[in-house]
Amino acid sequence: MNSKKKILIALGACALLVLWFLIPKQTKENNASAHASRALFKVKTQVAKEQKIQPFVLFNGVTVPSLRVALHPQSGGTVRKILVPEGKIVERKVKLIDLSKGSKKQNVIDKEAALEKAKIYHEGYSKLFEKGYISKANLLTARSDVKKAEYNLHLAKVSLSDRAIYAPFKGSVSEYLVKVGDTMNYQGPSQAICGYFIQLDPLEVEIHANQKQIPFMHEGLKADIIFDTGEVIHSALNFVKPETNKQTQKYRMTMLFSNPDNRFQAGVSVKVRVFYDQQEAVSVPQSAISYDADHLLIGVKILGANGTVSFKPIKIIHIEGDVFWIQGVSKGEKIIIQGGDFVRDGEKVTD
Structure with missing residues (x-):
């Protein structure tokens, strides 16, 4: 009986010894496994999907006004009547301002004298050309001066009868710069302005x-x-x-x-x-946008097939609130949309 007890005690001691060796070893393996699991930081990703969008700004x-021009008189005179009020829409060629005739005969006389002078010069140049003293170009210039003088005389005669300012196109007077009784001294079409038409x-x-x-x-x-x-x-x-x-x-x-x-x-x-023109883009939340290590390039962080993080530069096409439409990411790539600020390029993570 004593022998059996001794055997049982010996077996129990051996069992305890075996357990003593096994239990610590198993705990170390579990700790190592848990530590390895904790080493992989967990992030949230989104699969890139291209969509057609039409961004706007x-x-x-x-x-x-689509048109705005200055109103110029074709000759001087006194404003007799303003026929159309500011802002009223009128058709083209409607009379806006009526001017008094004034004394414009002198202008006609001056233009007649200028024409006579041009004709005399032309006649003299013709004789000189026949004798070979001047070139044909000089003769043609003199002939051109006659034509100009004839046209100026025509305008002077027209101004005697046409003493009004007309609407240049369908529209309205935005502002008159003259009033009834004002005298307009005509010195050229670009120097006398009586209002603006729009x-x-x-x-x-x-x-x-x-x-x-x-x-x-x-x-x-x-x-x-x-x-x-x-x-x-x-x-x-x-x-x-x-x-x-x-x-x-x-x-x-x-x-x-x-x-x-x-x-x-x-x-x-x-x-x-x-x-903008319609184009392909990927939508991501603002949380996905980050900078490279040097803070020079803007982009997103991609989770590769092997679980490694990589930075990818992007082009922002449009922003709607917290949603960014971007280009530069390939279809199907995993974009880190949460946790990207806590991981670095080349680091292994899990999603």
Whole structure:
């Protein structure tokens, strides 16, 4: 009996000894496995999927006349009547201002004398040319002077009968610079201005693009003109100036829209939504956007098939709130959208 007890005690001691060796070894393996698992940082990813989008940019704009010209008298005189009030729409060739005839006979006499002088010179040059003293070019110049003098005399005679200022096209007078009784001393068509005439149908909208926006702008791009009332009018860019304004360093762009009866006036502030050309892009949340290690390039972090993080430069096409539309990522790539700020290029992570 004592022998059996001794055997049982010996077996129990051996079992305890075996367990003593096994238990610590198993714990170390578990700890190593747990440590390896904790070493892989977990991130959230999104599979890149390209979509067709038509991004837009919003501009501040203002309505302006599609045409604006200065009104010039064809001869001097006193303002007798202003026949059309400012702002009233009139057809082309409607009389706007009536001028008194004044004394314009002297102008006709002067032009007649100038014509006679030109004829005398031409006659003399003809004789000199026949004798070979001057070239044919000199003779032709003298003949041209006669033609000019004849035309100037014609204008002087017309000015005696036509003593009014007419609408150059369908539109309205935006501003008169004269009043009844004012005398206009005619010294040339560019020196005497009695008012400004504008066209508001079609009406023009003017906007300005900066140097980052201008590469995407061209004539024909669709645009929405948005008024404060909420009314939206569809249009398109019809002009993009090829050089900047020296003061603002911006590029002037315009569009037109129909404005019958001058429903909209010039000088109204509007918003303009200009749509870029349609293109392929990938949408990601703002949290996916990051910089490279040198903080020089903007991009996203990609989780490769082997679980390694890599930085990829991108081009931002459009931003809508917290959503960024980007190019530069291949279809099917895993973009890190959460946790990217805590991992580095080349690091292994899991999603």
